[in-house]
Amino acid sequence: DAGVTQSPTHLIKTRGQQVTLRCSPKSGHDTVSWYQQALGQGPQFIFQYYEEEERQRGNFPDRFSGHQFPNYSSELNVNALLLGDSALYLCASSRGPHKEGYNSPLHFGNGTRLTVT
Amino acid sequence: DQQVKQNSPSLSVQEGRISILNCDYTNSMFDYFLWYKKYPAEGPTFLISISSIKDKNEDGRFTVFLNKSAKHLSLHIVPSQPGDSAVYFCAARRNSGNTPLVFGKGTRLSVIA
Numbered sequence: 001d002a003g004v005t006q007s008p009t010h011l012i013k014t015r016g017q018q019v020t021l022r023c024s025p026k027s028g029h030d031t032v033s034w035y036q037q038a039l040g041q042g043p044q045f046i047f048q049y050y051e052e053e054e055r056q057r058g059n060f061p062d063r064f065s066g067h068q069f070p071n072y073s074s075e076l077n078v079n080a081l082l083l084g085d086s087a088l089y090l091c092a093s094s095r096g097p098h099k100e101g102y103n104s105p106l107h108f109g110n111g112t113r114l115t116v117t
Numbered sequence: 118d119q120q121v122k123q124n125s126p127s128l129s130v131q132e133g134r135i136s137i138l139n140c141d142y143t144n145s146m147f148d149y150f151l152w153y154k155k156y157p158a159e160g161p162t163f164l165i166s167i168s169s170i171k172d173k174n175e176d177g178r179f180t181v182f183l184n185k186s187a188k189h190l191s192l193h194i195v196p197s198q199p200g201d202s203a204v205y206f207c208a209a210r211r212n213s214g215n216t217p218l219v220f221g222k223g224t225r226l227s228v229i230a
Contacts, residue, residue: 004160033217042121042206042220043161056217090160105151106218108160 002027004109006091012115013081021076021112025093031055032074033106034066035090043090049074050096078114086116120144121209123221132230136194140207140221143188147209151218152181152192155204164205165192168212197228 005024013019025032031050035043045058049068068074072093078085092106122141130136138152148169153161167174167181167190174181180193194201204225208218 035220040222042123042208042222043218044220045217048217058217092160105163105166108153108162110158110160 004029004091004093004107006089006109006112008112009110010113010115012117014117015081015083017081018077018079019081019114021078021089021091021114022073023076023091023093023109024073025091026107029093029095029107030072031094031096032068032072033092033094034074034076035092035108036060037088037090037111038084039087046076081116083116086114088113118143119221120147121207121219121221123205123207123224125224126222127225127227129227129229130197132199132228133196136192136197136201136226136228138192138194138205138207138224138226140190140192141188142190142209144209144219145188146211147219149210149212150181150183150190151208151210152179153206153208153220154201155206155223161206194226197226199228199230202226202228 007022033048034046037043046060047057048055052068063079065077088111090111091109151166152164154164155161165179167183183190204223206223207221210216210218
């Protein structure tokens with residue numbers, strides 16, 4: 001049973017560039033959430049996707065956008081990269097509302113380490 | 118404003134002894150609490166949770182205690198093992214709907230053999 005998979009594992013970008021990170025949820029899960037973990041901090045919620053729509057959003061600027069595909073996989077896009085965007089980006093999956101087990105804990109992937117120089 | 122606080126950045130414990138990790142929260146709407154463990158180069162892994170209708174939940178060597186009046190929870194690991202060395206994150210959310218988790222900054226536990 002494949003868990004949450006993320007790609008790439010590491011990425012180095014220059015200020016001002018754009019980046020796309022990818023996530024495949026755990027089998028049986030249809031909801032994907034993205035978190036940013038800066039050095040020395042806990043994960044911070046960016047947004048959540050369910051049924052191909054952004055359902056909830058944390059306190060992140062519009063430079064952060066996402067997408068969910070019909071197969072439930074998801075992308076996180078960050079435009080106009082800043083040095084402060086350097087962080088570990090974590091994808092987590094869960095079951096959507098009204099589904100059995102939807103209150104179960106989130107399952108996280110191993111993350112993508114983004115370095116902005 | 119941090120809604121979930123883990124005030125101890127690190128903790129060292131001898132193998133076989135008890136590890137106690139603490140967490141405080143400020144948002145009284147939180148009613149579901151979780152602990153995640155994170156090894157380097159891996160994502161957080163769910164460890165144990167507790168609903169606000171309980172004050173204790175136990176799973177093997179791990180026990181979580183919740184004191185709602187103090188807005189405080191703690192994770193007890195007994196006995197501690199070297200493999201427990203990791204960063205432990207406390208997280209909270211409102212259980213109504215699929216609300217996002219709010220995490221603390223984590224506590225790095227080192228279990229010394």
